[in-house]
Amino acid sequence: MKNKLNILLLSSFFLALILTIWVYYQTTSRVGDISFDKNIDNSEFNACNEDRITQYYSIGTNYQGGEKAIKKELKGLINNLNFNDSGFITYRFVVNCKNKTGRFRVKTVNSNLKENTFNSDNIKRIQESIESLKGWKAGKRKDEILDSYYVLNFKVQNNKIVDIF
Known part of the structure; x- marks a missing residue:
């Protein structure tokens, strides 16, 4: 049970990290900016x-x-x-x-x-x-x-x- 919880927490962390990077990229570099x-x-x-x-x-x-x-x-x-x-x-x-x-x-x-x-x-x-x-x-x-x-x-x-x- 403890291993499943650790895997869930680790995957949640990586998902949050990826979402944070994606949001940062979207707000700092818009397609078409001059x-x-x-x-x-x-x-x-x-x-x-x-x-x-x-x-x-x-x-x-x-x-x-x-x-x-x-x-x-x-x-x-x-x-x-x-x-x-x-x-x-x-x-x-x-x-x-x-x-x-x-x-x-x-x-x-x-x-x-x-x-x-x-x-x-x-x-x-x-x-x-x-x-x-x-x-x-x-x-x-x-x-x-x-x-x-x-x-x-x-x-x-x-x-x-x-x-x-």
């Missing part, structure tokens, strides 16, 4: 709360005038770019509580959703155009203005950007 990278990020851009950057759709982060205004402003800035392939360019970045943007990350795929690379000058020019947008409105939760992630996608077809969403 951490500051001194090699590519502007050191002047700061999140207001590093531990609490939410998704834009859960708190209402948007652009003044909505998606239509983003398209209108960006089309003029990137209308004359030529690409060597069709596909999608996705920018993910942070809109902080001060309505500033930073920590841009980009992913490109071809029409078959396989990773590819577009002209790096075009990628840089699109990012600079997004950075120049001044109508960002940080989202709120219970009257608290929060940092959030935002995503912009560019559809490239016939060597031109045909849609922004």
Whole structure:
């Protein structure tokens, strides 16, 4: 009887240890977080709360005038770019509580959703155009203005950007 109790206690201890490690991991490393990278990020851009950057759709982060205004402003800035392939360019970045943007990350795929690379000058020019947008409105939760992630996608077809969403 004593051996069974010891085995039960030992297995309970290991289970508690594993659960503690799992909970710690889940709370400290969320998939999709964009951490500051001194090699590519502007050191002047700061999140207001590093531990609490939410998704834009859960708190209402948007652009003044909505998606239509983003398209209108960006089309003029990137209308004359030529690409060597069709596909999608996705920018993910942070809109902080001060309505500033930073920590841009980009992913490109071809029409078959396989990773590819577009002209790096075009990628840089699109990012600079997004950075120049001044109508960002940080989202709120219970009257608290929060940092959030935002995503912009560019559809490239016939060597031109045909849609922004």
